[in-house]
Amino acid sequence: MNDILKTQFRKIIDITDDEFDYILSHFSYKKFKKHQFLVQDGQNVDFDYFVLSGCVKSYYSDENGKIHILLFGVQDWWITDYEAYYYQKKAIVNIDCLEDTEVLCLSNDNREKLCSEFHQIESFFRKKTNRRNVALQNRILSLLSSSAKERYEKFLQEYPMLVQKLPKHILASYLGVTRETLSRLYATK
Amino acid sequence: MNDILKTQFRKIIDITDDEFDYILSHFSYKKFKKHQFLVQDGQNVDFDYFVLSGCVKSYYSDENGKIHILLFGVQDWWITDYEAYYYQKKAIVNIDCLEDTEVLCLSNDNREKLCSEFHQIESFFRKKTNRRNVALQNRILSLLSSSAKERYEKFLQEYPMLVQKLPKHILASYLGVTRETLSRLYATK
DNA sequence: AATAAAGTGTGATGTACGTCAATTTATTTT
């Protein structure tokens, strides 16, 4: 199971098995049940989570109680409230499980410790964050320039497996439309 | 003028003047006139740009020729088409000058060279990218959960100096509305 | 200074998408 993480590291940097084991010793393993929270609005955020199995969603609850999905986390993805995690603030998002989920948890202190001990690890996180950046930018682009329908079709193309497993109203919220609108989108198609 | 960059580095990491001079030797200085392009759609992206003075905009032109502003770059900001820059792709955005602009240019090769030579520099870029990440995420949140008016008011609050100098139709495009709508927003207020 | 070009504001009208409400269909829970 931990091979998932090792494999991800090795896509970006070279590390020996021993080095990986040392790195891994800085993570803790946790198992969550569907509906449990990894991160809760208003609380401290102790960890960045690397998803081993299952599926979580990160969402923001606005003043009207409306929910806006920021991200999903599935196998091989990292997820947390980064602003709260990096800068020791209170979380503004919630992250909870759409199904039973296993994760590896990395505290910010351990992250910094690893980064300062291993130049390679720092390089790994830098490059990972670079990628996330590009993905976020593209999401902004698509929110600015595409209609709900276009965004839906793009998502369908990019993450067909996710569309399968996600409740539609959750997907709708990620796309930035209501569930009613999403329902009408694929009715029309 | 180069102190702007030095100061930015020293907000995040410790470096000596000599180290900084060595780092700086990996940048090239360029001056652009209003309306000149730093990055053009379809072309290679050779540099990440650190803005010393002036103002640039990064935008995407959609199939209908409509323009969507991704980011502005003013003093102390880094800007480029990161997907193209990091991964040697063709640019999908344009970056041009809203006024005469001076920049320091860093090639991806030099960036990687510096990162591998100085652990500290790698740390600098990692932490910078972390911040950008948080900013991008918040923009997504605001596009998902706020009305045009709320976004306008937030921008006004956050970047009052930018609102001054930006043409309104450009600001409108950043906010994700038409210039007509923006015009009506502050008429109503 | 004259002419062109770019930027801004305002009205009339259109449309994508939201809201509310009722019904149907799945999925959990006991």
Added chain:
DNA sequence: AAAATAAATTGACGTACATCACACTTTATT
């Protein structure tokens, strides 16, 4: 298997914002 809960669909209607058209003003260009 029954009861409870959550998810998805459909219709009627509302609204935030877009589009188009035109007038006006400010900023470039010769």
